[in-house]
Amino acid sequence: xxxxGGRKTIxxxxxxxxxxxxxxxxxxxxxxxxxxxxxxGEALPEIVLCPTFVCLSEVLNQVKGSPCKVGAQxxxxxxSGAFTGEIAxxxxxxxxxxxxxxxxxxxRQFFGETxxxxxxxxxxxxxxxxxxxMCVGELLEQREQGLTDSVVxxxxxxxxxxxxxxxxxxxxxxxxxxxxxxxxxTCETPEANRVCGLIRAEIDSxxxxxxxxxxxxxxxxxxxxxxxxxxxxxxxxxDGALVGGASLKxxxxxxxxxxxxxxxxxxxxxxx
Numbered sequence: 371x372x373x374x375g376g377r378k379t380i381x382x383x384x385x386x387x388x389x390x391x392x393x394x395x396x397x398x399x400x401x402x403x404x405x406x407x408x409x410x411g412e413a414l415p416e417i418v419l420c421p422t423f424v425c426l427s428e429v430l431n432q433v434k435g436s437p438c439k440v441g442a443q444x445x446x447x448x449x450s451g452a453f454t455g456e457i458a459x460x461x462x463x464x465x466x467x468x469x470x471x472x473x474x475x476x477x478r479q480f481f482g483e484t485x486x487x488x489x490x491x492x493x494x495x496x497x498x499x500x501x502x503x504m505c506v507g508e509l510l511e512q513r514e515q516g517l518t519d520s521v522v523x524x525x526x527x528x529x530x531x532x533x534x535x536x537x538x539x540x541x542x543x544x545x546x547x548x549x550x551x552x553x554x555x556t557c558e559t560p561e562a563n564r565v566c567g568l569i570r571a572e573i574d575s576x577x578x579x580x581x582x583x584x585x586x587x588x589x590x591x592x593x594x595x596x597x598x599x600x601x602x603x604x605x606x607x608x609d610g611a612l613v614g615g616a617s618l619k620x621x622x623x624x625x626x627x628x629x630x631x632x633x634x635x636x637x638x639x640x641x642x
Contacts, residue, residue, distance in 0.1 A: 377587045379603075379637070380542060380610035381630040382418035382503065383617025384443060384471060384591075385425075394425035398432035400620035405437060408624060413638065415610060415630030418469050418503075419617075423457055426465055441469030441503065444477060447490035459498040470495050471612075473505045473529065475548045485528035492529055496537045503542045503612065504529050505591070506569070510549035518547075519568055526572045535577040542587045543569055544612040550592030552614055559598070562590045563605035570607055596622065599629030604636075 389397060398419060405417065420441040421429045430440050446456040462470060472495065473488035488504060495502035506525040508518045522545070530538050545566050547557045557565075566588045574583035590602055591612030602608050610630055616622040 376585045377609045378542075379415035379630045379634045380418060380587055380589055381415045381623075381627050382420060382441065382469070382471075382544075382589065382610070382612050383623055384420045384474070384612060384614050385422065385617060386443070386476070386614060387422060388618055389421060389425055391425050391428045394421045395428045395432060397618070397620060398429045398438075401623060402432055402436045402438055404620050404624045405627065408628070409631060412631055413634050415627060415634055417627055417630075420469070420471055426462075426467060430466060439468045440466075441471060441501075442467050443471050443474070445470050445472075445491060445495070445500075447487070447494040449494075459494050459500060462500060463498050467500070469501045469503060469542075471505060471544075472502045473525075475505060475507055475546055475551060479548070485525055488525075488529045489531050489533075492541060493533060496533070496540060501540060501542060503544050503589070505544045505546055505612070507546040507548050507551075507592075513547065513549065518565065522565060522569060523572050526569055527576060530573070530576060535580045535582055538573065538577060539582045539585055542589065543573075544589040544591050545569060546591035546612065552593065554593055556593045556598055557590075559601045559605060559608075562592075562602065563607050566590065566605070566607035566609075594626065596625040596629075599626050600632065603629045603633035609633075 414437050417438045418441045419429055420443050442462050449458050472491045477483040492502045492504055506522050508521045512521050550557050569588055570583040587609040589610045589612045590608045594611045594613045595616045
C-alpha cells in the first residue's frame with residue numbers, strides 16, 4: 371500500500387540464519403493468522419517475510435491468499451553456472467519470490483560483499499523483476515569518525531551505478547547503522563530520519579530533474595521493536611522497517627505491522 375509521495379510502507383522481517391522448515395511454517399502461519407484476525411478491513415503496509423533459502427517453499431505455501439509477500443536474504447547476480455552454493459535470480463522468480471535483500475551488513479562484514487557486487491546484484495534483481503532491498507549503513511568506528519554521511523552516500527551512489535532512473539525508482543533502500551543491528555542499541559529516531567532523508571536527497575541528486583527520490587521507499591533497520599516502531603513510523607523519511615530479532619516471533623512482529631498500518635493511515639488522512 372502506498373503512502374507519502376506514492377511510497378510504499380513496508381515492514382520486512384529478516385529471519386537470518388534461523389528456523390527449520392517446520393519452525394518457519396509455524397511462524398509464517400502465526401503471522402498470517404495474526405494479520406487476518408487483528409487487521410480486519412484495515413489498510414496494511416507491505417509485509418515481507420525473508421526466511422532462509424531452504425524455508426522459502428514452506429513460507430510461500432503459508433502466505434498464499436494472504437497480504438504477506440516473501441523475500442530471499444541474498445542471491446547471486448549470475449543466472450546459472452558452476453558457482454557452488456549460490457542461488458540464481460531465475461530460481462527465486464520461478465518460486466514466486468518477489469523481494470530480495472542485497473548488501474545486508476552481515477553479508478558485507480562476513481562474506482566479502484562490496485559496493486560493486488551489490489550493484490551487480492541490484493541490476494540482476496531488477497532485470498528479473500525482483501524488488502531489491504539495497505542495504506546501506508555505517509560501522510561504529512565510521513560514525514565516531516564523523517563519516518556516516520560520506521559512507522552512506524558512497525554506498526548509494528555505487529549501489530545504483532549504471533541503473534536507469536526508471537529502474538532506480540523500483541529499488542527499496544534500507545538504512546541499517548551496523549552498530550545498531552542485533553545489539554539492542556537503536557539509532558536515535560531523529561538521526562535515523564536525517565540519514566534516510568540524506569539517502570533520498572542523494573538519489574534525487576543522482577537522477578537530477580526526475581524527483582524519483584520522493585517515491586523511493588526507505589526503511590530503517592537496527593534493533594527495531596514494538597517500543598520504538600511508533601516514533602520511527604512518524605518520521606517524514608522512514609517508510610518502514612527491516613526487522614531482525616523481532617521478526618522471529620509472531621507476537622513481536624505483529625505490533626510492528628501495526629506500526630506500519632498506523633503510518634499508512636496517517637498518510638492517507640493527510641492526502642484525503
